[in-house]
Every structure is written in structure tokens, then in C-alpha cells.
Amino acid sequence: xxxxxxxxxxxxxxxxxxxxxxxxxxxxxxxxxxxxxxxxxxxxxxxxxxxxxxxxxxxxxxxxxxxxxxxxxxxxxxxxxxxxxxxxxxxxxxxxxxxxxxxxxxxxxxxxxxxxxxxxxxxxxxxxxxxxxxxxxxxxxxxxxxxxxxxxxxxxxxxxxxxxxxxxxxxxxxxxxxxxxxxxxxxxxxxxxxxxxxxxxxxxxxxxxxxxxxxxxxxxxxxxxxxxxxxxxxxxxxxxxxxxxxxxxxxxxxxxxxxxxxxxxxxxxxxxxxxxx
Numbered sequence: 001x002x003x004x005x006x007x008x009x010x011x012x013x014x015x016x017x018x019x020x021x022x023x024x025x026x027x028x029x030x031x032x033x034x035x036x037x038x039x040x041x042x043x044x045x046x047x048x049x050x051x052x053x054x055x056x057x058x059x060x061x062x063x064x065x066x067x068x069x070x071x072x073x074x075x076x077x078x079x080x081x082x083x084x085x086x087x088x089x090x091x092x093x094x095x096x097x098x099x100x101x102x103x104x105x106x107x108x109x110x111x112x113x114x115x116x117x118x119x120x121x122x123x124x125x126x127x128x129x130x131x132x133x134x135x136x137x138x139x140x141x142x143x144x145x146x147x148x149x150x151x152x153x154x155x156x157x158x159x160x161x162x163x164x165x166x167x168x169x170x171x172x173x174x175x176x177x178x179x180x181x182x183x184x185x186x187x188x189x190x191x192x193x194x195x196x197x198x199x200x201x202x203x204x205x206x207x208x209x210x211x212x213x214x215x216x217x218x219x220x221x222x223x224x225x226x227x228x229x230x231x232x233x234x235x236x237x238x239x240x241x242x243x244x245x246x247x248x249x250x251x252x253x254x255x256x257x258x259x260x261x262x263x264x265x266x267x268x269x270x271x272x273x274x275x276x277x
Contacts, residue, residue: 001055001057001058002032002033002057003028003029003031003032003033003057003058003059004032004033004034004035004047004057004058004059005019005022005023005029005032005033005034005035005058005059005061006035006036006037006047006050006058006059006060006061006063006064007019007034007035007036007037007060007061007062007063007079008036008037008038008039008044008062008063009036009037009038009039009141010134010139010141010144011036011062011141011144011145011148012062012112012127012130013108013111013112013126013127013130013148014062014078014079014080014108014109014111014112015061015062015079015080016130016144016145016148016149016151016152017079017080017104017105017108017148017152018061018062018068018079018080018082018083018084019034019061019145019149020148020149020152020153021080021083021084021087021101021105022059022061022083022087023149025087025091025093026087026090026091027091028057029059032059034142034145035047036141036142037063039063039071042065043060043063043064043065043066043069043071043072044063044064045063046064047060051064051066052064052065052066052067052068052069053066053067061079061083062079067082067086068082068083068086069082070082077109078108078109078112078113079112080105080108080109080112081105081108081109084101084102084105096160096163099159099163100156100159100160100162100163101156101159103159103162104152104155104156104159111125111126111127126151129147129151130144130147130148133147161189161190161191162189162191164187164188164189165187165189165191165192165194165195166195168185168186168187168188168189168192169185169187169192169195169196171185171186172184172185172196173185173268173269173272174201175272175276176276176277177202177203177224177275177276177277178275178276178277179202179203179218179222179223179224179275180201180202180203180222181200181201181202181203182201182202182203182204182205182272182275183196183201183203183204183205184204184205184206184268184269184271184272185204185205185206185268186206186207186208186209186268187206187208188208188209188210192204192206193206193217196219197219201219202218202219202222202223202224203216203217203218203219203222203224203275204216204217204218205217205268205271205272205275207264207268207271211263211264212254212255212263213252213253213254213255213256213263214252214253214254214263214264214266214271215250215251215252215253215255216229216250216251216252216271216275217249217250218249218250219249220247220249222249224248224249225248225249226244226248226249226250226251226275227244227248229251229274229275230242230244230251232274233251233264233266233274236266237264237265237266239262240253240262240263240264240265240266241253241254241258241261241262241263242264243258
């Protein structure tokens with residue numbers, strides 16, 4: 001018998017996350033068949049009359065009132081968190097994976113419990129995209145899971161990048177800029193500046209390991225204006241292709257989207273001196 005995962009018709013982000021975890025980590029379930037049943041009293045329909053936990057090759061998620069169906073009364077869990085707890089108990093999960101997926105599951109659980117419904121622009125969130133995709137694809141539950149699985153893969157990559165950025169952030173050099181707290185950091189991770197903003201820094205200066213990208217990035221809500229810094233850099237190294245963003249809060253040189261440009265030779269210390277108080 002082929003391994004099979006059973007969930008409800010029109011799976012939500014919660015069930016999609018749970019299925020993704022099973023297919024990613026559980027032995028023999030990486031290419032499991034996905035089947036859909038209707039919900040209802042006593043956990044809804046049963047697939048081929050199998051009860052939850054009756055067959056080791058059939059896993060019920062979010063339906064059936066088995067151990068991965070939170071609707072049986074697990075008030076502090078969702079299907080994804082129940083599956084993740086089981087996964088951590090049954091399999092060795094690397095530290096990076098554990099951190100990244102625990103963050104994903106925590107978000108999914110919050111979403112499943114309605115914590116984000118009042119947030120601004122919630123209509124653009126992942127569950128809304130999945131709902132619209134379901135309608136646009138003739139209410140095809142497997143197609144929704146296919147899209148959801150791709151979203152989970154992408155989010156997993158971003159969570160792993162965030163963890164790497166946090167490690168890079170530990171090596172920062174802090175200083176006081178003209179506009180307030182600032183930091184200089186070496187990182188290959190796009191978005192490391194978000195950590196700075198979250199921690200109250202108004203400006204972060206970055207270059208990557210290969211020194212093919214240098215940049216000043218300021219909190220979008222700050223009063224930072226990098227015009228004078230751009231003028232000084234033009235005098236110091238006119239051959240480098242620095243670009244001052246129209247917002248005046250980003251001053252960039254090189255990088256993946258500017259391949260072929262002349263990169264900067266200035267160190268983080270030299271760049272920091274341009275904006276120090």
C-alpha cells in the first residue's frame with residue numbers, strides 16, 4: 001500500500017504546513033499520495049474506511065479526530081503544531097531546521113487561531129491567496145496544496161536566511177550616526193537590515209563577504225538623508241558606481257541586481273566615518 005496523507009477538502013494553511021512537514025521529514029512519506037475528505041460530525045468522512053492510526057501508511061491531518069486533528073479539543077494546538085511535536089519526537093532534526101520550522105509553525109498556529117485577522121492588509125495574507133487560488137482553479141484541493149507546498153518551501157528558505165542573518169548580526173559594530181543608533185555588519189543575507197530596524201537602529205551599513213556589494217540602508221520611517229554621504233563618496237572614489245535611491249535612505253553600490261558595475265573599495269569603517277556623529 002502506498003503511503004497516504006488524508007486531510008479535508010480545501011486545505012487551509014494549517015493542514016498544508018502539516019502535510020509539508022510530513023513529506024519533508026517522515027520516512028516513506030516524501031512522495032505520499034494526498035487524499036481529501038469532507039469534514040463533519042465525529043471528524044468527517046473516512047478514507048477507504050480506515051480510522052485514524054489504524055494503518056501506519058495512512059495519516060489523517062486536521063480530520064478524523066485522530067492525534068493530528070486539533071478539532072477534537074486541542075485548544076492550544078493546530079494540526080501543524082501537533083505534527084511538528086510528533087516529528088521532533090520521532091526524528092532527529094538539525095538545529096537550523098528546528099529553529100526555522102518552529103518559527104513557521106508558530107506563525108501558522110497564530111493564523112489558524114485567528115490572531116492576525118485584525119491586522120492591516122490581512123486580505124493580502126497567505127490564507128487569502130490560497131482561498132482565491134482554490135476558486136480560480138475550479139476548487140481543486142490538490143492544486144491548492146501544490147501552491148501551498150511551494151509557499152512553505154519559499155518560507156522555509158527565508159526562515160533559514162533569517163537565522164543566518166541573526167548570526168551575522170552578532171558580529172556587528174555599533175556606532176552613533178548623525179541621526180541616531182547605527183551599525184555596520186558583514187553579511188551575505190539580503191534583509192539583514194530588518195534586524196537592525198527591529199532593534200531600534202536607524203541606519204545599517206553592509207558589505208557582503210566578497211565585497212561585491214556595499215550599502216547604506218536606513219529605516220524607512222527615519223529622518224535619514226544620505227545625500228551628503230553620497231556626495232562625499234563621489235569625491236573619495238568617483239570610479240565606483242554608487243546609487244542614491246530617490247528616498248535618500250538607501251545608498252548602494254554593486255550587488256546581484258547591478259552586476260557589471262564598479263564596486264566600492266571602501267571598508268565598513270571608512271563608510272561609517274562618513275555618517276558618524
